[in-house]
Amino acid sequence: MTARNKELANLVFAALVGSAAFASASIATTGVVTTRWLAYVAVVFGLYVAAHVVARRTVPFADPTLLPLAGLLTAVGLTVIYRLGPEDARRQTVWVALGLAVFVAALVWLRWDYRVLERYKYLFGISAVVLLLLPSVPGLGYRVNGVKLWVKVGGLQFQPGELAKIFLIVFLAGYLRDKRESLARGRLKDLGPLLAIWGAAMLVLVQTSDLGSALLNFGIFLAMVYAATGRVLYVGAGLGLFVAGSAALYNALDRVQQRVTVWLHPWTDERVYCAINGKLEYRQNCDSYQLVKSLYSIANGGYGGTGLGKGTFETVDGTPLIPYLNTDFVYSAIAQELGLVGAAAVLLLFMVFVARSFRISLIAQDGFSKLLAAGLAFGFALQTFIIVGGVLRVVPLTGITLPFVSYGGSSILSNFVMLALLLLVSNRAVATANRT
Amino acid sequence: MNGQIKRVASVALGLLVALVVATTYWQTWARPALAERQDNEIQRVAQFEIRRGVIVTPSRVVARNRARRVKGKTFYFRRYPQGKLAAHVVGYSTAARSRTGLERSLNDYLTGSVRSLSSLVDQSLDKLNGRPIVGDSLRLTLDLNGQQTALEALGDNCGAVVALDPRTGRLRVMASSPSYDPNQVENDFSKIEQIRANCLPASPLLNRASQGLYPPGSTFKVVTASAALESSAFEPASTFYDPGYCTVYGKRVNNFDTSRPFGNVTLATALQYSVNSVFCNIGLKLGARRILKQAKAFGFYDRPPLETPESERRASGLYKLEGRELRLYDPKRDPDVDAGRMAFGQERLLVTPLQMAMVAGTIGNGGILMRPYVVERIVTPNGKTRRKTKPERIRRAVSPVTARDVGDMMVRAVQAGTGTAAQIAGLRIGGKTGTAETGVAGRNVTWFIAFAGREGERPELAIAVVLQNQSLTGGATAAPIARQVMQALLQTTANP
Numbered sequence: 046m047t048a049r050n051k052e053l054a055n056l057v058f059a060a061l062v063g064s065a066a067f068a069s070a071s072i073a074t075t076g077v078v079t080t081r082w083l084a085y086v087a088v089v090f091g092l093y094v095a096a097h098v099v100a101r102r103t104v105p106f107a108d109p110t111l112l113p114l115a116g117l118l119t120a121v122g123l124t125v126i127y128r129l130g131p132e133d134a135r136r137q138t139v140w141v142a143l144g145l146a147v148f149v150a151a152l153v154w155l156r157w158d159y160r161v162l163e164r165y166k167y168l169f170g171i172s173a174v175v176l177l178l179l180p181s182v183p184g185l186g187y188r189v190n191g192v193k194l195w196v197k198v199g200g201l202q203f204q205p206g207e208l209a210k211i212f213l214i215v216f217l218a219g220y221l222r223d224k225r226e227s228l229a230r231g232r233l234k235d236l237g238p239l240l241a242i243w244g245a246a247m248l249v250l251v252q253t254s255d256l257g258s259a260l261l262n263f264g265i266f267l268a269m270v271y272a273a274t275g276r277v278l279y280v281g282a283g284l285g286l287f288v289a290g291s292a293a294l295y296n297a298l299d300r301v302q303q304r305v306t307v308w309l310h311p312w313t314d315e316r317v318y319c320a321i322n323g324k325l326e327y328r329q330n331c332d333s334y335q336l337v338k339s340l341y342s343i344a345n346g347g348y349g350g351t352g353l354g355k356g357t358f359e360t361v362d363g364t365p366l367i368p369y370l371n372t373d374f375v376y377s378a379i380a381q382e383l384g385l386v387g388a389a390a391v392l393l394l395f396m397v398f399v400a401r402s403f404r405i406s407l408i409a410q411d412g413f414s415k416l417l418a419a420g421l422a423f424g425f426a427l428q429t430f431i432i433v434g435g436v437l438r439v440v441p442l443t444g445i446t447l448p449f450v451s452y453g454g455s456s457i458l459s460n461f462v463m464l465a466l467l468l469l470v471s472n473r474a475v476a477t478a479n480r481t
Numbered sequence: 482m483n484g485q486i487k488r489v490a491s492v493a494l495g496l497l498v499a500l501v502v503a504t505t506y507w508q509t510w511a512r513p514a515l516a517e518r519q520d521n522e523i524q525r526v527a528q529f530e531i532r533r534g535v536i537v538t539p540s541r542v543v544a545r546n547r548a549r550r551v552k553g554k555t556f557y558f559r560r561y562p563q564g565k566l567a568a569h570v571v572g573y574s575t576a577a578r579s580r581t582g583l584e585r586s587l588n589d590y591l592t593g594s595v596r597s598l599s600s601l602v603d604q605s606l607d608k609l610n611g612r613p614i615v616g617d618s619l620r621l622t623l624d625l626n627g628q629q630t631a632l633e634a635l636g637d638n639c640g641a642v643v644a645l646d647p648r649t650g651r652l653r654v655m656a657s658s659p660s661y662d663p664n665q666v667e668n669d670f671s672k673i674e675q676i677r678a679n680c681l682p683a684s685p686l687l688n689r690a691s692q693g694l695y696p697p698g699s700t701f702k703v704v705t706a707s708a709a710l711e712s713s714a715f716e717p718a719s720t721f722y723d724p725g726y727c728t729v730y731g732k733r734v735n736n737f738d739t740s741r742p743f744g745n746v747t748l749a750t751a752l753q754y755s756v757n758s759v760f761c762n763i764g765l766k767l768g769a770r771r772i773l774k775q776a777k778a779f780g781f782y783d784r785p786p787l788e789t790p791e792s793e794r795r796a797s798g799l800y801k802l803e804g805r806e807l808r809l810y811d812p813k814r815d816p817d818v819d820a821g822r823m824a825f826g827q828e829r830l831l832v833t834p835l836q837m838a839m840v841a842g843t844i845g846n847g848g849i850l851m852r853p854y855v856v857e858r859i860v861t862p863n864g865k866t867r868r869k870t871k872p873e874r875i876r877r878a879v880s881p882v883t884a885r886d887v888g889d890m891m892v893r894a895v896q897a898g899t900g901t902a903a904q905i906a907g908l909r910i911g912g913k914t915g916t917a918e919t920g921v922a923g924r925n926v927t928w929f930i931a932f933a934g935r936e937g938e939r940p941e942l943a944i945a946v947v948l949q950n951q952s953l954t955g956g957a958t959a960a961p962i963a964r965q966v967m968q969a970l971l972q973t974t975a976n977p
Contacts, residue, residue, distance in 0.1 A: 073553075074553040075553060076553065268489050268492070268493075271485055271488075271489060272482060272485045272486050272489050273482070273485075274485075275482075275484070275485045312518075327520070329520050330520060337520070338522075340507060340511075340515060341515055341518070341521045341522075341523050342523065343504065343507045343508060344507050344508060344511060344512045344515040344516065345512075345516070345523045345524075346508055347508055347509075347512060348508065348509070354553070357523045357526045357527065357554075359526070359551070359552060359554075360522055360525075360526055360576070361525075361526055361529050361551060361556050361558075361576050362551065362576075363551050363552050366522055366523070380504060380507075380508065384508065385504060385505060385508040385509065388504050388508075389501050389504065389505075392497055392500050392501050392504070393501075395497055396494055396497045396498075399490070399493050399494060399497065400490070400494065403486060403487075403489070403490035403493070406486050406490075407483050407486055407487070412482065415482055415483075415486065416482075419486050419489055419490075422490070422493065423489055423492075423493050426493035426494070426496055426497060427493070427496065429496075429497065429500070430496040430497065430499070430500060433500045434496075434499070434500060434503065437500065437503040437504060437507060438503075439499060439500070439503045
């Protein structure tokens with residue numbers, strides 16, 4: 046079977062799983078058996094098949110699992126979003142459609158050789174920093190949940206950080222391929238740009254007070270530096286600098302400080318000062334409210350979960366229990382309704398996606414492609430770790446999205462760009478391998 | 482470069498494996514502890530997805546459910562069709578204020594959490610079929626006619642009525658005034674807060690029948706008389722001289738009415754007319770600990786057993802104010818307590834109406850104290866009996882002879898003594914009045930305790946009535962209420 050036929054078979058399988066999930070969520074929430082949910086499955090499946098047809102033409106040799114995995118993850122996301130609010134699911138479907146359109150456009154545009162991107166590496170690098178700083182430009186950026194992540198132009202709002210991450214990876218892949226030999230030898234003057242990046246990360250952190258995005262981008266940077274040079278020293282020094290920098294800024298950054306306190310001590314036995322209402326409250330009713338409610342939600346799932354559509358996300362009078370449930374906290378909804386079995390299965394999907402992406406990096410021939418795929422793969426894994434780990438109290442909670450699953454346009458669009466790049470690299474790697 | 486990439490990949494996959502581990506931790510290890518937490522609303526919501534068992538009395542439904550759909554989920558909210566009639570025993574189950582009464586203490590049964598193997602299978606099937614969990618229902622022993630009569634008779638007074646069957650311990654009436662409508666707890670709580678009665682605060686939520694602590698006044702003489710006869714130092718015909726007062730530690734303790742000293746009286750006459758000085762002297766002779774030992778045999782110093790929550794029942798006995806809290810106090814030595822005053826119900830004695838009904842019942846039942854119960858039967862959703870309450874003997878509190886003798890004295894008190902207002906034609910009623918003076922006019926706590934039955938048969942009813950803030954005596958205020966309730970209850974038994 047050719048790679049693309051495997052992909053089609055995988056897509057059909059993903060559609061079956063998605064249908065079952067969607068049907069059960071729909072029946073459980075409405076209480077009646079309808080076929081309305083079929084429309085969703087048909088539309089989304091249709092979109093993926095269309096993308097698959099384009100992939101047949103543009104990247105015939107690419108990995109056959111990534112597109113179906115993305116399909117399965119969007120199906121999980123859409124099901125949960127639909128279950129939490131059918132209105133949002135409709136909007137999310139539009140975003141998935143736009144995402145697949147961007148995916149198709151990227152495949153068509155870069156089908157000959159995506160390595161043209163390397164030529165514009167500095168442009169990407171500068172754009173990444175600009176995009177990251179955009180939300181802190183007065184008049185443009187605005188705060189959600191105390192963190193400046195959003196940009197609003199007219200009626201349109203987006204999170205530039207999502208795209209910045211990909212630009213950064215492209216830049217680093219290009220830059221590190223050039224400099225890896227001299228860096229590996231440890232020439233100090235080549236460290237300049239790296240220190241500049243560290244400085245930029247700190248600047249972004251101060252400007253947006255968003256620990257999550259800083260951690261994500263800096264983590265990607267360190268992983269790529271290591272992949273390029275093989276020097277643990279750089280990683281150690283980088284981590285040290287990041288921790289030292291954060292620690293130095295710690296006192297100046299209320300937001301970060303609060304997140305760390307919440308992470309370490311979400312529950313208090315005594316009332317402490319609550320900055321939200323200026324009164325004395327138990328921390329679980331104040332700063333750590335979201336985290337604690339999310340943990341209750343996850344715990345309620347147990348081994349088997351409550352079943353799709355059967356979880357508890359509202360009080361008896363219909364007030365939501367967890368804010369930002371379908372974006373930051375989508376994992377706690379999944380964990381409650383699908384239980385340990387389902388949540389572990391979803392994490393397994395992420396693992397397979399990550400493993401396949403690294404495999405692409407391993408078989409790719411040139412340094413740029415290798416670093417690009419490795420960067421994207423690591424970024425995908427680290428982003429998942431930061432948000433899910435935050436929800437699970439493994440790391441301090443920061444508001445970033447769960448790739449392909451969370452509700453939100455910017456995230457979906459950039460995830461599909463990433464997917465397109467991975468398929469392009471994979472296609473080229475396999476094609477060259479076949480030729481030789 | 483592949484070596485490095487492999488290592489980076491391992492790190493990336495390691496991070497994701499850590500997430501699986503963390504998820505496992507929260508969903509298995511930490512789960513029970515989180516479910517227990519007070520601020521865990523998910524658990525609170527889950528309670529409303531269960532169709533709680535209904536609560537019925539022999540004649541009517543006192544608690545049922547009303548289903549309401551909220552955003553695709555069916556929640557079951559409690560309704561109490563009888564309003565305030567059985568509010569204190571049944572209690573309430575709400576989202577805003579949690580639970581009280583049997584709704585609280587038997588919550589596990591009502592929510593179907595107490596399972597046998599077969600019901601576990603049923604429940605799992607129901608869950609798979611998307612049907613709600615249905616709890617066990619309760620059948621109570623309460624007589625709602627009696628409850629209604631009691632509440633109407635209590636009127637605006639703060640007080641309580643407890644009536645039980647002394648032969649079995651079946652609780653027939655447990656009424657506390659003022660009462661409240663449990664249907665208002667969820668959304669109209671301010672209406673409950675506005676309830677007024679002849680005491681401040683009116684505390685309508687308090688179950689005065691088992692939570693209210695009152696000085697027993699002369700009703701305690703039943704306990705003292707029992708201790709006296711059990712000690713063999715006295716008999717009903719023992720004579721005393723009543724000068725109208727008794728001297729304790731050189732101080733005079735007056736009778737209720739000092740203007741009319743009785744002169745030479747027997748113990749039987751002293752109980753009939755409630756002569757303080759006689760009991761005072763008995764107390765001084767017996768000593769506090771002997772009387773308290775008898776009181777304990779009647780159930781004092783233990784929370785009276787009943788299915789309602791522990792926090793809604795209090796033990797009777799001597800109380801001491803420690804800081805701002807009343808604490809039960811058991812003296813180690815006789816001189817710690819003024820036995821003379823205690824013998825006729827003063828000192829620091831505080832008792833509940835439930836306890837006093839148990840005392841009257843024990844005398845009526847030949848000296849045997851039966852365990853009071855209000856839940857006759859717990860029934861599973863498919864109609865099988867999960868638990869049936871069998872009458873249970875707690876202990877023999879006094880000998881049959883003492884019970885007979887004290888009972889006869891109490892009968893005389895109703896026939897021609899302080900309790901004549903409780904007479905009902907054709908019934909043999911033995912009673913004891915009580916009037917505990919607080920020193921402020923119009924602030925007396927008045928009592929009437931009694932047993933009642935048909936001539937020549939074992940008494941089938943024991944009753945205790947207490948009223949706060951009265952200006953008259955127990956014989957004038959509480960005895961007529963006892964009479965009305967006894968009449969209502971014994972009529973129901975006569976024509977079921």
